[in-house]
Amino acid sequence: MTAVSVVGAEPEAGTPVLDARLVVDLGTFRLDIALRIRAGEVVALLGPNGAGKTTALRTLAGLTPLSTGHITLGGQDLDRPDNRRWTPTERRPIGVVFQDYLLFPHLSALDNVAFGLRRHGLDRRQARQRAGEWLDRMDLAAQSRRKPRQLSGGQAQRVALARALAVNPALLLLDEPLAALDARTRLDTRAGLQHHLTEHPGATLLVTHDPLDALVLADRLVIVEDGHVVQEGDATTITARPRTDYVARLVGLNLYRGHADGHTVRIGADFSLTTAEQHAGEVFVAFPPSAVALHPHRPDGSPRNTWPATITGIQRHGDNLRIQLTGPIDVAADITPAAAAHLHLTPGQPLWPAVKAAETRAYPAATT
């Protein structure tokens, strides 16, 4: 099917479609983030609970007003409080897939998709025809007459996606689009969603707290904590060089901030790590839990990074066990069940973690 633009011209690939600075004051919480998304680009807004992701999505959709800042889409100001400019939700060239889809329960799948098209000016026949084509494209032709309650979770998600995409929005907003699905359906639906996002010529913002969704679906990640962007970039850079504890946990790394002098990084008053790279000044040091070996006594031929620690937690982690330890630094170590049995691990037990300098990564803490 050829995509016919209902909402203005097709954006040119590579040009910024969305340019926004979102500032929202909600009592004691303040969101203040800048977002730019190019045509065809999928950006994931990722962050812990309460970071401000939903608030950002609601301001873009016109459901929560900006306190200050602006939302410019395809070169047009949708919101600019300083100029008293605000565009009602239904007049925005934006498609939204809400977490629980918000399908109209009394309308068939076909009419749910046609509804948005009619609101954008198509007559009933045209709207139903276009809706039928979209359902076909989503592999839902056989379900087009069903009401939402007669659809599986994955099917309902695809109807919601068809409804949002059918109007060819300049900006597609996805709010935790896979959160309502069970693990198996999630896997299939994620693959389908990835395919449709690749084909969407407009900008896409995906709001999620699932790192896997973000890594699989997005070209770029914007990480928010407490209303602010703490890191942004492609998945490779972010996974290699996390800059906050939240991001480090997300990508499964131990992360420390310290002061480097050559190969030595001082962390806190009485502790330092030896790193493979040399630096001077403020740095982050990161290493994976799999790089941490655990010894019952101080290891002989002592690797330079070893210290006394105490077990605070033991959890399953895939085929291995993840051991949390406290000491001069807190650290997570992944070891095999066989190694754990050999060490007779119990909470409170003293151990010596050891990490080779070659397994560490050090990088400047200053953002340039």
Ligand SMILES: Nc1ncnc2c1ncn2[C@@H]1O[C@H](COP(=O)(O)OP(=O)(O)OP(=O)(O)O)[C@@H](O)[C@H]1O
């Ligand atoms: N209407 C409101 N009035 C006052 N505070 C609010 C309002 N809506 C949200 N907040 C607060 O704003 C902060 C951000 O909430 P938001 O829902 O945007 O976070 P989130 O990142 O989407 O979190 P989650 O992943 O839990 O959905 C929270 O501290 C929340 O309590």
